[in-house]
Amino acid sequence: MRGTNSMSKTQNILIVGGGVAGLAAAIGLHNKGLKVEVVEKNADWSVYHVGIIVQANFIRALEELGLGEAAVAAGFPYKGARFMTMAGDLIAELPGDAQVDGLPSDLGLTRPALHKVLTDKVRELGIPVRLGVTFERFTDTGDGVDVTFTDGTSGRFDLLIGCDGNYSQVRAALWPDARPQFTGQGVWRYNVPRPADLEWSDLYIGKPGGKAGYCPLTETEMYIFAVFEEPGNPRFAPETLAAEMRQRLEGFGGRLGEAAQAITDPALVVYRPLEACIMPDPWYQGRVVLIGDAAHSATPHLGQGAAMAVEDAIVLADELAAKDVDTALRAFMDRRFERAKLVGTSSIQLGEWEMHPETAGDPVALTRRIREKLAEPV
Ligand SMILES: Cc1cc2nc3c(=O)[nH]c(=O)nc-3n(C[C@H](O)[C@H](O)[C@H](O)COP(=O)(O)OP(=O)(O)OC[C@H]3O[C@@H](n4cnc5c(N)ncnc54)[C@H](O)[C@@H]3O)c2cc1C
Structure with missing residues (x-):
């Protein structure tokens, strides 16, 4: 029987968006015995081939979904993060702190590999996904949400979870003034061969405006990233991207300087301006709740976006399985808000320090502090 008042538990849930948060929520809720279905706007359900860096709290969260080993098998475990000078000399090592017995801490993954781990599980569990x-619209009637879909169908749900990412249409429908803001920086990415002895993700700091580095992704690939100030939020002509990225890497030595020579094909450069939106508490109105980037998109400085999305999903599933909707959503916020906000504001802070070195704090100390904080249970 479907819940009909605010004191009943949620039974029938719509997930809007089949990315990291949506798929993790679908799996987590299904595992708790709740009925879920997913709509995903992208008909191909494709994700572009870039790297994604995750840390021990991500692996711990995926393990809760029964996917820890699958994620590790799909990625490349490495030892942790190292900070380097522009010339490539070691400043500090932040070794990973594994939180699941038998599984590593830090992992490089390609985005398609992570997507496959999640979609395989969703298919195996038989969770309905409409691509x-x-x-088209939804109406919250107080005890449920009536939804009309773009395929002409409609349905009634106890809860709608907006997992539709940084440019969330669910957020736009209920919080029209909340929009991602350009932080002043953009991120450049390019995959190159991995040197066989590379076992760390290295961050080279000290160049005004940003930083750059690399991270192993597979046995054979690593990716180079460069996060730099981009005054005026420019758009770049596609054929110029390789030269633009190489220019930002000028002045770096060590392994980064060498690897940068391989950035030659403009079609393989992925450039994104950094746009963040950290919603205030609460991330819900009535029977609609936001999780993942829809609720708190940050910059990639701490490599925590995917982990925050999966943590949101498991905490929400936990609470909804145990409590009535209103109590569960409040309890969800109490467990998630400060943690996600800390990650978001600290990521943005690191970028601010890069753009304004004259007022900068210590990025190594801040990164270490956040890593320690995130090792605490969710
Ligand atoms: C360049 C870049 C690099 C990053 N690097 C890292 C990293 O190294 N480590 C890390 O942890 N995080 C990283 N992130 C952040 C990470 O990708 C996100 O935090 C994470 O994907 C959030 O998951 P999500 O499900 O909320 O959003 P997404 O993964 O963006 O998924 C949203 C889904 O919703 C779908 N959708 C959108 N609108 C609708 C709609 N109206 N209806 C239905 N479906 C819809 C989309 O097609 C998509 O499938 C990076 C992000 C960027 C942009």
């Missing part, structure tokens, strides 16, 4: 479909 190329989203909501």
Whole structure:
């Protein structure tokens, strides 16, 4: 029987968005015995081939979904993060702190590899996913949400979870003034061969405006990233991207300087301006809740976006399985808000320090402090 008042538990849930947060929520809720379905706007359900860096709290969260080993098998475990000078001399090592017995801490993954781990599980569990479909409109009636879909169908749900990412249409429908803001920096990415002895992700700091580095992704690949100030939020002509990225890497030595020579094909450069949106508490209104980037998109400085999305999903599933909707959503916020906000504001802070070195604090100390904080249970 479907819940009909605010004191009942949620039974029938719509997830809008089949990315990291949406798929993790679908798996977590299904595992708790709740009925879920997913709509995903992208008909191909494809993700572009870039790298994603995750840390011990991500592996711990995936382990809760029964996917820790699958994620590790799909990625490349490495030892942790090292900070380097521009010339490539070691400043500090932040070794990973594994939180699941038998599994590593830090992991490089390609985005398609992570997507496959999650979609394989969703298919195995038989969770319904409609591709190329989203909501046209929804109405919260107090005890449920009536949804009309773009494929002409409609449905009634106890809860709608907005997992539709940084440019969330669910957020736009309920919080029209909340929009991602350009932080002043953009991120450049390029995959190159991995030197066989590379076992760390190295961050080279000290160049005004940003930083750069690399991270192993697979046995054979690593990716180079460069986060730099981009005054005026420019758009770049596609054929110029390799030269633009190489220019930002000028002045770096060590392994980064060598690896940068391989950035030659403009079609393989992925450039994104950094746009962040950290929603205030609460991330819900009535029977609609936001999780993942829809609720708190940060910059990639701490490599925590995917982990925060999966942590949101498991905490929400936990609470919804145990409590009535209103109590569960409040309890969800109490467990998630400060933690996600800390990650978001600290990521943005690191970027601010890069753009304004004259007022900068210590990025190594801040990164270490956040890593320690995130090792605490969710
Ligand atoms: C360049 C870049 C590099 C990053 N690097 C890292 C990293 O190294 N480590 C890390 O942890 N995080 C990283 N992140 C952040 C990470 O990708 C996100 O935090 C994470 O994907 C959030 O998951 P999500 O499900 O909330 O959003 P997404 O993964 O963006 O998923 C949103 C999904 O919703 C779908 N959708 C959108 N609108 C609708 C709609 N109206 N209806 C239905 N479906 C819809 C989309 O097609 C997509 O499938 C990076 C992000 C960027 C942009």
